[in-house]
Amino acid sequence: MRRFSADYLKDTRRGMWNDRAALAPLALDSRTRILDVGCGTGELTRVLREESDAEVVAVDADPDLLRAADADGRALGDATRLPFCDDAFDLVVCQALLINLPDPRAAIEEFARVSSDVVACVEPDNAEVVVESSVAAEAPLAKRARDTYIAGVETDVTLGSSAAALFREAGLADVESRRYEHERTVEPPYDAPALDAAKAKAAGTRIEEQAPTLRRGGLSRTDVDELKSEWKAMGRDVVEAMAAGEYERRAVVPFYVVAGRIDAGETERGDADRLADADDGSNEAA
Numbered sequence: 276m277r278r279f280s281a282d283y284l285k286d287t288r289r290g291m292w293n294d295r296a297a298l299a300p301l302a303l304d305s306r307t308r309i310l311d312v313g314c315g316t317g318e319l320t321r322v323l324r325e326e327s328d329a330e331v332v333a334v335d336a337d338p339d340l341l342r343a344a345d346a347d348g349r350a351l352g353d354a355t356r357l358p359f360c361d362d363a364f365d366l367v368v369c370q371a372l373l374i375n376l377p378d379p380r381a382a383i384e385e386f387a388r389v390s391s392d393v394v395a396c397v398e399p400d401n402a403e404v405v406v407e408s409s410v411a412a413e414a415p416l417a418k419r420a421r422d423t424y425i426a427g428v429e430t431d432v433t434l435g436s437s438a439a440a441l442f443r444e445a446g447l448a449d450v451e452s453r454r455y456e457h458e459r460t461v462e463p464p465y466d467a468p469a470l471d472a473a474k475a476k477a478a479g480t481r482i483e484e485q486a487p488t489l490r491r492g493g494l495s496r497t498d499v500d501e502l503k504s505e506w507k508a509m510g511r512d513v514v515e516a517m518a519a520g521e522y523e524r525r526a527v528v529p530f531y532v533v534a535g536r537i538d539a540g541e542t543e544r545g546d547a548d549r550l551a552d553a554d555d556g557s558n559e560a561a
């Protein structure tokens with residue numbers, strides 16, 4: 276399981292839900308019991324609680340992150356084996372979880388088991404990320420590193436744009452997908468996370484952390500070292516431009532909000548199939 280730090284999650288989610296129009300298909304104001312799966316530090320959980328009078332329960336497989344999530348109930352658990360009975364919630368949702376799972380469809384099917392009404396996800400398509408920077412080398416380097424990372428990573432980090440198809444395959448009905456752009460900007464005056472990010476670039480920290488994935492994506496160790504050295508030089512330019520108050524960066528991360536309804540007909544058919552499949556002793560050859 277890929278691990279995330281609380282600081283990373285808090286930093287990358289800043290300002291993400293200033294505009295909440297894309298969450299409309301979740302009908303948050305009509306919910307009574309919501310489950311946020313893969314809640315991390317509870318960045319989406321907080322939004323769900325602000326937009327709804329429902330009881331909001333948070334689940335994550337990482338106990339340290341889960342502890343930081345402010346929810347009405349918290350449970351340690353795996354997205355593909357949720358510790359809840361069938362139909363326990365009227366909305367089951369996740370944010371940036373499916374892109375980290377080897378079998379996202381199994382998780383969606385599990386969400387459908389514990390939901391009586393709607394299943395939803397908020398997932399990015401990392402292939403569509405756009406970076407603009409006042410340091411000329413930054414955008415092309417970021418794209419090169421990102422494309423290689425996507426080629427080497429073992430889960431589908433571009434899943435957002437195809438999540439609706441997965442929902443349909445999992446048997447959900449009335450599936451709706453909305454594209455939402457999270458814009459992140461760095462400009463003067465710089466805050467502490469922006470200054471830390473610049474220092475990390477100048478140290479090549481991220482490239483080193485991602486080295487195994489970049490190698491799976493086709494780079495030799497020498498290629499990784501070359502990329503790291505270009506990255507560090509770019510980072511030093513960023514630090515210098517910040518010291519002069521001249522650095523500006525804009526990143527747009529597209530997220531897809533996908534929602535689907537539990538298909539009552541499907542559930543009844545499923546029950547009938549299960550009854551037909553049940554071993555009643557009449558089929559000794561099976």
Ligand SMILES: C[S@@+](CC[C@H](N)C(=O)[O-])C[C@H]1O[C@@H](n2cnc3c(N)ncnc32)[C@H](O)[C@@H]1O
Pocket residue numbers: 276277279284288312313314315316317318319334335336337340352353354355369370371372375376
């Ligand atoms: C990118 S973070 C997203 C956290 C939060 N939803 C957010 O948007 O800030 C992915 C989260 O999924 C959790 N996670 C990964 N695999 C999981 C699994 N199989 N079951 C439950 N949680 C899982 C991680 O611990 C992490 O907190």
